[in-house]
Amino acid sequence: MTMAIVVIVVTSALLAGAAWGLFGALPKRVEGFLIATAGGALIVSVVSELVEPASQNAPLLWVMAALMLGAVVFLVLDYFVKQKFGGGGGGLLAAITLDGIPENLALGVALIGASPLQVASLAGSIFLSNLPEAAGGAKEMRNDGLSKSKAFGLWAAAAAMLAASAIIGNLLLQGAPQEALALIRAFAAGAVIASLGTEVFPQAYREDHLLAGFATAVGFVLAYSLTALG
Template sequence: MLLTVLVIAVVSAALIAGAGWGASGKISPRVEGFVIALAGGALIVSSVLELVEPATGTAPLWAVVGCVLAGAGVFVAMDRLVARRLGSNSGGGLLAAITLDGVPENLALGVALIGAGPLQVASLSGSIFLSNLPEAAGGAREMTQQRSRWQVMALWAGAAVLLSLSALAGNLLLAGVPGTALGLVRCVAGGAVVASLATEVFPQAFKEESYMAGFATALGMVLAIGLDQLG
């Protein structure tokens, strides 16, 4: 349990650290784009190897496919609703969109930590950390145009608490779920993570870093595969 709390705390702390980085005005958009793409590449591998692939050994293929698509569909619908109601590029809309991205990622992290050793979840937790850091930095940078730095930091601290609770909920509430059902829950989370990469992460990375985002994505994939092999 101590390992679970520690991993969740470190991953969520990336939101606060990133917000401080962005609010200070010292972040380079190109660096931000490169790190976002790097994290996205790592999350592709992690979502497949840690969330989706294990379920194929215990559940029917049609159930795995259905759960992945369901997770992606729910994320896309909610993400679109946030963009329409609040606007995805400024103020509360940007914070809401990034928080929405983080809920399935942290839920997946909490579920993946059930019965797993540190190396088995290193690629997933590491890639989520790398994703949270520049996303929060970019969001805080935009929000400082409308709010004070203290207000921005308070909002991101609240988001970090919310995402920590999501990870803990995934870990505690699903600890006694049978293996097959747990695998399918991971598939739902995996589908949501993949959808967030396509709609939020990679477009932002390309916007900031252009074609080098492609190299950064491949680098992230290689790093995640390397971490998985250590486990």
């Protein structure tokens, strides 16, 4: 039941965000504020839900190596995606998918033995991140001349792929060694950190440079408070 709820919450962000960007009004400053808030929340989730649990179950050197590998893999794939799709909506869709797959794989792993509030913290942070990014990417696709139905279909496919990643992480890794789960968490953390530096914070600053720093702090406070309750 928890698995189903989490998958619905996380993937619905892409669908709701795409619908928002394609059919609704999206002021740039609101978009930037939400993206910065999501970035602040993800900082907490990366540390408390991914890196710290990983470091408790695997040697620190291995954890740091897996984290750096995740960052490098994301950056290499992100580079090739931007070479092919550019920096528009297609590039943002690909970037969300690239860091979303290890994120959701780690989310499925996090469900193994985690409390509801711990899972809610990570799922909530990913939701906050995916919603405005999907809205911005879908809007750029519309501006680039892609039909609304085709753009929404692409985001729906991405949502299905991320949902499958979470389910695979939860079902197929139930009996995996703790060291393996730890390295998966660390790899996902590296991908998320790289996406923060290359996609999330730069976009937030472009859209709302006046309040981006404040919004980041708001997201951090909200996520840390939720984590502390867990």
